[in-house]
Amino acid sequence: MARYEIFVTYKQGIFDPPGATAERALANLGYDEVESVKIGKYIRIEVADGPNEMARVAEMCDKLLANPVIEEYRIVDAEGSVSVR
Amino acid sequence: MRFGVVRFPGSNCEQDIVIACRYLGIDVDYVWHGDTDIAGFDAIVLPGGFSYGDYIRTGAVARFSPVMGEVVRFAERGGPVLGVCNGFQILTEAHMLPGAMLRNRGLKFICETVPLRVERNVCQWVDLAEGTVVRIPINHNEGNFTADAETLARLDANGQIVLRYCEPDGTRAPGGSAANGSTDDIAGICNERGNVFGLMPHPERVVDPEASGTDGQPFFTTIVARLAGV
Numbered sequence: 566m567a568r569y570e571i572f573v574t575y576k577q578g579i580f581d582p583p584g585a586t587a588e589r590a591l592a593n594l595g596y597d598e599v600e601s602v603k604i605g606k607y608i609r610i611e612v613a614d615g616p617n618e619m620a621r622v623a624e625m626c627d628k629l630l631a632n633p634v635i636e637e638y639r640i641v642d643a644e645g646s647v648s649v650r
Numbered sequence: 651m652r653f654g655v656v657r658f659p660g661s662n663c664e665q666d667i668v669i670a671c672r673y674l675g676i677d678v679d680y681v682w683h684g685d686t687d688i689a690g691f692d693a694i695v696l697p698g699g700f701s702y703g704d705y706i707r708t709g710a711v712a713r714f715s716p717v718m719g720e721v722v723r724f725a726e727r728g729g730p731v732l733g734v735c736n737g738f739q740i741l742t743e744a745h746m747l748p749g750a751m752l753r754n755r756g757l758k759f760i761c762e763t764v765p766l767r768v769e770r771n772v773c774q775w776v777d778l779a780e781g782t783v784v785r786i787p788i789n790h791n792e793g794n795f796t797a798d799a800e801t802l803a804r805l806d807a808n809g810q811i812v813l814r815y816c817e818p819d820g821t822r823a824p825g826g827s828a829a830n831g832s833t834d835d836i837a838g839i840c841n842e843r844g845n846v847f848g849l850m851p852h853p854e855r856v857v858d859p860e861a862s863g864t865d866g867q868p869f870f871t872t873i874v875a876r877l878a879g880v
Contacts, residue, residue: 579796580831582753629714632707632743634750635796 566611569622570641573631574605605636619648626650651874653678654691656721658712663698663734663852670854674870683715692877693730694721696737698789698852708751708792709739718744730774730873731846735790738838738848747839747848748805749797755831759791764829766837766851767816772809773840775847775873783820784865786851788837793830793850795839805839813838813849 575581581603588602608630612618622640627650631638640648655667657680664680671678681688688694701712712718718740725731725746733741741747754760768782778784797805805811814835815828828835830850838849853866 580752580755580794582755582757582794582831585755586757629706629710632710632750634742634748635752 567614567618568643569610569612569619571608571610571622571626571630572605572639572641573608573626573636574603574638575635576637579635618642619646623648623650651677651692651877652690653693653695653870654681654688655679655695655697656681656683656715656717657697658683658699658701658715658736658740660701660703661697661699661736663736663854666852666854667695667697667734670857670866671870673857674867674874676870676874681717683712683717686716686720688717688720688724691724693732693873694724696721696731696733696740697854698735698737701736701740704736704792707743708736709741709743712736712740713743722746725841725846728843728845730877732775732869732873733846733848734852734854735788735793735850738850739792741846741848746846747841748801749795749839751792752794752796752831753792754790754794754829760793760829761787761789762829763787764851765816765818765820766813767820767822769811769814770809771812771840772842772844773812773847774844774876775840775869776812777872777876778868781820783816783818785856785863786853786865787855787862788830788851790830790850793832793837794828795832795836795850797833802834805836806834808842810839810842811836812840812847813851 583604591599768778770780840847853869856866
């Protein structure tokens with residue numbers, strides 16, 4: 566069994582409504598140092614050991630877990646290796 | 651002439667579409683999302699609602715329903731497909747229409763009747779004159795349409811932008827007229843061929859003058875007349 570952690574975030578230039586709202590709310594709370602807030606998704610996935618694990622997890626992201634039109638993702642495996650798309 | 655209205659787990663406007671069609675004299679029936687046979691239908695409607703609980707992203711799971719493979723093939727053969735609200739979201743996720751939906755600007759679920767402007771378009775579902783203003787309810791949390799600049803320019807040049815949010819007089823406010831923050835005030839788009847049409851407003855809720863008005867009627871009757879060659 567191998568565990569992968571996936572972080573899905575909006576691509577550069579895509580408006581992030583929850584992030585923008587949190588940004589304003591933090592400013593209202595007096596955190597003047599906040600320059601930007603981006604909110605995304607965290608997905609943890611466990612797969613049976615097999616060949617091309619990382620590539621298959623990336624395929625899962627392309628197909629279902631992320632929308633390539635607006636989102637990008639970063640996959641981190643148990644050893645800390647990272648795959649970004 | 652027969653409409654098929656797809657029922658996904660979590661759809662909740664399919665009955666409204668069926669009632670609206672029957673009111674307008676259109677033969678209509680439900681299509682189960684697990685079906686893989688849509689022979690016998692002349693037009694397919696993907697209704698509003700919360701298919702698969704909107705999990706992952708709106709429309710992201712419904713897109714893989716067994717029936718969707720057939721709907722894609724039907725559209726590729728030129729068959730007319732209409733997506734209302736969640737149906738529009740499913741069409742973008744299925745790449746049958748370009749772009750994607752974000753949460754509404756301000757994170758508010760918006761439920762209100764809004765003015766919409768008909769643009770110069772190639773959509774087979776619409777034959778209203780450019781500049782016509784219709785009033786139709788919107789009812790969504792993710793109607794903030796977005797697409798890259800290149801896609802937007804292509805949509806505009808091809809006449810694929812069908813409806814825009816506007817002010818009551820048909821003009822567009824300088825800061826945008828879309829309460830949901832939609833890019834370029836876009837409320838409805840079609841594919842290049844004009845047979846696949848997605849819109850966030852709910853025309854099925856405005857077909858009966860006794861209840862709410864008639865502004866939604868043309869969004870069903872136009873394609874019927876077109877298919878009948880009238």
